[in-house]
Amino acid sequence: MNYKDKRLAVLGCGKSGIAASRLAIDKGADVNLFDTGFSDDLVSKADALSEEGIKVYIGDEGICQDPATYELVVISPGISLDWEIVKPFREAGITIISEIEFAYAFCESEIVGVTGTNGKTTTVELIGKILEGCGRTVAVGGNHGRPFADIISEDKEYSTIVLEISSFQLEAINQFCPHIAVWTNFASDHLDRYPSIEEYKNAKMQIFVNQSNEDWAIVNGHDRIEGLKAKTVTFSAYDELNDYWLNGTKIKNLDRELIDQSLTKLRGLHNAENLMAAIAVARIHGYESNEILDSILDYIPPSHRCELVWESNGVQFINDSKATNLHAVASALNSFKDEKIILIAGGKNKGISYSEIKKTVKRNVSSVVLFGENKFQVEEEWKSETDCHLSNDIDEAVELALKLVGNSGVVLFSPGTSSFDMFNGYEERGNAFKDSVMKYSPKK
Numbered sequence: 001m002n003y004k005d006k007r008l009a010v011l012g013c014g015k016s017g018i019a020a021s022r023l024a025i026d027k028g029a030d031v032n033l034f035d036t037g038f039s040d041d042l043v044s045k046a047d048a049l050s051e052e053g054i055k056v057y058i059g060d061e062g063i064c065q066d067p068a069t070y071e072l073v074v075i076s077p078g079i080s081l082d083w084e085i086v087k088p089f090r091e092a093g094i095t096i097i098s099e100i101e102f103a104y105a106f107c108e109s110e111i112v113g114v115t116g117t118n119g120k121t122t123t124v125e126l127i128g129k130i131l132e133g134c135g136r137t138v139a140v141g142g143n144h145g146r147p148f149a150d151i152i153s154e155d156k157e158y159s160t161i162v163l164e165i166s167s168f169q170l171e172a173i174n175q176f177c178p179h180i181a182v183w184t185n186f187a188s189d190h191l192d193r194y195p196s197i198e199e200y201k202n203a204k205m206q207i208f209v210n211q212s213n214e215d216w217a218i219v220n221g222h223d224r225i226e227g228l229k230a231k232t233v234t235f236s237a238y239d240e241l242n243d244y245w246l247n248g249t250k251i252k253n254l255d256r257e258l259i260d261q262s263l264t265k266l267r268g269l270h271n272a273e274n275l276m277a278a279i280a281v282a283r284i285h286g287y288e289s290n291e292i293l294d295s296i297l298d299y300i301p302p303s304h305r306c307e308l309v310w311e312s313n314g315v316q317f318i319n320d321s322k323a324t325n326l327h328a329v330a331s332a333l334n335s336f337k338d339e340k341i342i343l344i345a346g347g348k349n350k351g352i353s354y355s356e357i358k359k360t361v362k363r364n365v366s367s368v369v370l371f372g373e374n375k376f377q378v379e380e381e382w383k384s385e386t387d388c389h390l391s392n393d394i395d396e397a398v399e400l401a402l403k404l405v406g407n408s409g410v411v412l413f414s415p416g417t418s419s420f421d422m423f424n425g426y427e428e429r430g431n432a433f434k435d436s437v438m439k440y441s442p443k444k
Contacts, residue, residue, distance in 0.1 A: 001105045004028035007069060009094075011085055012076025013037070013045055013056065016099040019147035020074045021054045023103060026153055031055070032070075036062035036085050067092040074102045077143065077168035080193060098172040100142070100165065103149040105175070109139075112162045112281055115170065115207045116184030116220070118328045119274045120144070122266075122301050123184055124164045126278035133295025134287045136160050143169060167203035168193070177210035180284060181230065182277050183219040187327030218280045220273065233284075235276035237269040244276040251276055258289045264296055268306050268335030270328075304430035306332055309437050314408035317437045321430030323414040330357045332414045333364040340409030341365050342401045344394075346372035347429070348421040354378045357416075358385045367404045369397045373421035393422075394429075398436040411437075 006029050010021045013035035024031045031054050035042060038059035046056035057064075064070075067088040073096040079085060081096065089096060104111075114124045121144045128140035139151045142163035151161055163178070170176075186201060193200075208217055211230040219225045221234035221242035235244035244253055249262040251272065258279060261272050275296075282292050301307075304321040311317070316339075320332045333341065343365045345354075354377070361368065362385035370378050371391045379388045389404070391397040401411045419429040 005030060006071045009034060009064060009070045009073045009089065011073060012079050013042055013058065014076055014078060016147045016149070017076040018049065019149035019153065020099045020102055021049065022052065023106070023149040023153045024074070025053050032057065034062045034064055034085060064088050067094055070094055072097065074099055075172055077166055081171060096172055097174060098169050100148045100163065100169050101173045101176045103152045106152050107161065109158045110160045111178040112160060112180045112182065113165045113178030113207055114163065114182040114184065115165045115167070115204050117187045117189050117325060118331065119184040119270060120164045122271065122305060123182060123274045123277050124162050125302065126274060126296060126299065127281050128162045129299050130278055130282045130287070130292050130295045131160055131285065134282065134285070134291050138162060165207060167200060170206035171203050173206055175210060177215070178207065180216040180218065180281055181207045181211060182281065183217070183223065183225060184274065184277060185220045185327065186223050187325055189325040216284055218277050233280050235273060235280060237272040237276070244280055246272050251279060253283065259293050263293065265300050268332065270331035270335060271301065271306070304426055306335060309434050310441050312441055315405055316410045317441060318410055318412045319430050319433050320412060320414035321419070321426045321433060323416055324418050324426060326352065326354065326357045326416050329414045329416040330360045332412060333360055336410045336412060337364050340405065342367050342369065342405045342409060342411045344369045344371070344397045344401055344411065344413045345416050346370040346375045346378055347415040347417040347419050348372065349374040349377065350417055352417065353381060354416060355381045358382055361386055366409070369401050369404070371397045372415070374417060394432050395436045395439070398433065399440050402440055
């Protein structure tokens with residue numbers, strides 16, 4: 001695609017928007033970047049980008065007044081196609097594509113794309129770690145880490161680019177097609193962006209739409225995705241009727257034992273599935289079990305995902321702050337189902353009913369400590385299933401959980417919703433939990 005001297009609008013002055021703008025400038029385009037936000041940080045970004053030849057319009061000027069003069073719009077994933085900043089371009093009939101679609105036009109590397117509700121970041125990191133350990137030149141990025149456009153702008157050739165891809169990024173693709181598409185799992189989420197769970201799933205399914213029978217789809221067998229054109233591989237930690245399955249701690253492909261999860265630093269059934277997906281990618285490339293295992297022996301999963309914070313006197317403290325939906329909570333509970341569990345949950349009220357997992361809670365949880373904006377709602381939904389307690393903040397929740405757990409068990413911090421009622425993100429929330437654990441936990 002030749003963009004020389006063509007006029008492009010980029011919407012959103014975050015990482016993706018800036019990366020797309022720089023790539024467009026590199027390709028000779030005339031780039032204007034729009035963002036309706038206004039802050040000292042945005043002013044500083046605008047000043048810096050103007051020196052690179054990128055004109056930036058923010059605040060009240062962030063709504064374009066001459067949309068028909070642009071040949072293409074590149075939209076950042078944090079911006080919905082229904083927002084006011086997009087409206088002038090839609091009304092003018094200008095083509096709107098996502099940052100990954102824009103960058104894809106200049107990509108000559110194999111692409112492994114990973115989508116799903118939970119487990120994307122860990123799976124992407126595992127795939128990158130394994131392929132690199134087996135000798136390929138690999139870049140890892142996408143929705144988490146470096147934007148795709150930033151990788152493409154780099155003066156370096158990669159044999160494989162592994163991308164974490166959100167539903168938001170897939171909303172505006174035309175040609176984008178990963179050679180290997182990975183579907184980690186699917187559950188209700190982002191209903192503050194999508195009118196229904198069906199529309200959320202349809203956005204995710206776009207990852208497969210341009211694949212052919214020369215491509216691969218690696219999918220969670222639980223989700224029973226049908227009608228794919230690509231060669232399909234299934235995995236599940238809960239059902240042996242899949243290509244990859246779990247026998248105890250051993251991951252098997254059909255009847256062949258591949259890797260013992262207990263030899264890695266990955267904990268829980270959810271991580272067994274993340275590992276299965278990554279192994280499936282490696283096996284498609286022809287790598288053997290010993291090569292795969294050697295590549296990940298030192299891999300430490302990202303923080304805030306069933307992270308062991310402290311273990312003392314028979315009690316484990318687990319930080320699962322990244323559990324921003326109920327599927328993630330259920331996965332964590334199933335991973336510790338043989339332990340006495342004190343669950344700390346709650347946070348922003350996104351209008352989602354926690355009744356969806358009440359049977360899992362009843363089966364696995366000894367007591368629940370609730371905090372945050374939705375604590376009264378969750379108490380009402382769970383009080384017939386388990387022992388519920390209310391707290392005002394994380395400090396109080398940890399202190400109460402310690403009293404409830406007794407001499408042995410697991411204190412599991414797995415909120416099940418976003419953190420923005422009390423924190424700036426799941427990282428800040430998880431760090432607050434870790435600070436509380438170190439403050440109140442009994443020392444060895």
